[in-house]
Amino acid sequence: MPVLDGFEECRILKGNPEYRDIPIIFHTARLDVDSITHAFQLGAVDYITKPFNAAELLARVKNQVELHNAKKMLKFVNSSLKKQSELKERRLVSEIEENQKEIIYALTEMVEATSDETGKHIRRVAEYARLLARLHPNLSFEDEEIIYHAAPMHDIGKVSIPGEILHKNGSLTAAETEVMKKHTTNAHEFFKNSERRFMKAADIIATQHHEYWDGNGYPKGLKEQDIHIYGRIVAVADVFDALTHKRQYKHAWTLEAALKYIQERKGVQFDHKTCGTIFRKL
Ligand SMILES: [Fe+2]
Ligand SMILES: [Fe+2]
Numbered sequence: 141m142p143v144l145d146g147f148e149e150c151r152i153l154k155g156n157p158e159y160r161d162i163p164i165i166f167h168t169a170r171l172d173v174d175s176i177t178h179a180f181q182l183g184a185v186d187y188i189t190k191p192f193n194a195a196e197l198l199a200r201v202k203n204q205v206e207l208h209n210a211k212k213m214l215k216f217v218n219s220s221l222k223k224q225s226e227l228k229e230r231r232l233v234s235e236i237e238e239n240q241k242e243i244i245y246a247l248t249e250m251v252e253a254t255s256d257e258t259g260k261h262i263r264r265v266a267e268y269a270r271l272l273a274r275l276h277p278n279l280s281f282e283d284e285e286i287i288y289h290a291a292p293m294h295d296i297g298k299v300s301i302p303g304e305i306l307h308k309n310g311s312l313t314a315a316e317t318e319v320m321k322k323h324t325t326n327a328h329e330f331f332k333n334s335e336r337r338f339m340k341a342a343d344i345i346a347t348q349h350h351e352y353w354d355g356n357g358y359p360k361g362l363k364e365q366d367i368h369i370y371g372r373i374v375a376v377a378d379v380f381d382a383l384t385h386k387r388q389y390k391h392a393w394t395l396e397a398a399l400k401y402i403q404e405r406k407g408v409q410f411d412h413k414t415c416g417t418i419f420r421k422l
Contacts, residue, residue, distance in 0.1 A: 147182055154183040161212075163204040167192065240338060241289050248292040250299070261381055266291040268377035272414060279369065290341035291374050294349045297327030309388065324350055324359045341370055349374045352409045364411075372411035376402060379409075 144152075146166055153159045166179045166187035179187055185207075186200055248262050270288035273279045279287075298306060301323055305316045312320060327346030331339050348362065348371025355363035367375075383398040393401070406415035 147178060150179065150182045150184055161208070163208050165200060165204060237338075240336070244289060244292060244338065244342075247296065261385065262292045262295070264381045264385075265294065265374065265377045268380060269374050272373045272377060276369070276373070276414065283370075286337060286341045287345075287370050287373060289338050290345050290370065291377065293327070293342040294345050294374050294378060295323060295327075296330065296342070297323035297325070297346055300326045311389075321350070321358050324348075344368045344370050345374045347371075349378055351375070353406075353411055354408050357409070367411070369411075369414075372414050376410050376414055 146168065150164050150166075153162065153164065160183075163185045164183060166176075166184050167190060168175065168179070168187055169190040170176075171189055176187060185204055188197055188200060266288050269291040270284050273284040273287045276283075301320060305312065305319055308316065324347050328343055331343035331346065334340065334343070347359065348367050351357035351360065351362045351367045351371060353364055353367070353372070355361050357367075380398055380402060383393045383401060384395060386392045402410060402415055406412040
């Protein structure tokens with residue numbers, strides 16, 4: 141061959157992803173073992189010696205075309221089976237997650253029904269927390285979703301607080317306040333064994349939403365960055381909603397009054413960065 145020999149041409153074709161699957165049959169006068177071995181090493185599938193016999197050539201080509209088509213079909217079936225199983229797996233995961241979310245809401249509705257908090261406090265806290273996570277410069281969309289689905293459980297520990305304390309008319313005694321504070325640590329008992337991301341986030345939120353930025357909160361007196369960002373965000377959302385809605389012991393504050401309170405408490409009770417983000421965006 142004047143410019144390229146058959147070996148070089150085979151090497152080029154096999155090096156090009158567009159042509160590498162085309163079966164190559166060598167038509168050659170060279171019958172030495174080295175040449176034949178070299179051709180197979182380069183990716184040839186067969187060889188025919190010169191001069192050729194037409195019937196043999198057609199039969200060999202036909203075999204290779206059929207083999208090539210069968211391989212292509214197998215590859216296609218494999219890839220569509222893989223896609224189907226991935227799709228099934230994704231559907232299953234999302235169905236399980238949807239079920240988890242529904243269970244979470246059912247549980248939190250139950251807490252809402254037994255707690256001192258009226259109306260749709262739990263759902264509003266979730267909405268506010270998601271919005272704060274969205275405005276936060278360092279949180280991802282995934283964080284937003286996790287916080288949205290975990291925030292409703294922030295007071296789930298109240299299920300184990302005695303009704304006479306939970307529904308008491310008037311202020312709590314010092315001893316009763318201590319019992320009430322336990323709704324944070326009680327919640328940890330529910331979640332501590334779970335490895336699920338929503339449950340882990342719910343654990344953090346339920347145990348840390350009463351911690352203060354300056355370390356004067358409860359249950360652990362955690363300070364500043366030691367309070368997880370999910371806890372810091374839900375702390376703001378929870379108080380904001382409590383202030384702006386009527387409770388047994390207080391009237392609903394105006395939006396301005398609630399924002400003023402949060403502004404005043406930043407760096408004391410609340411993370412000043414989270415608060416700063418709200419006020420910058422308002
Ligand atoms: Fe709480
Ligand atoms: Fe709350």
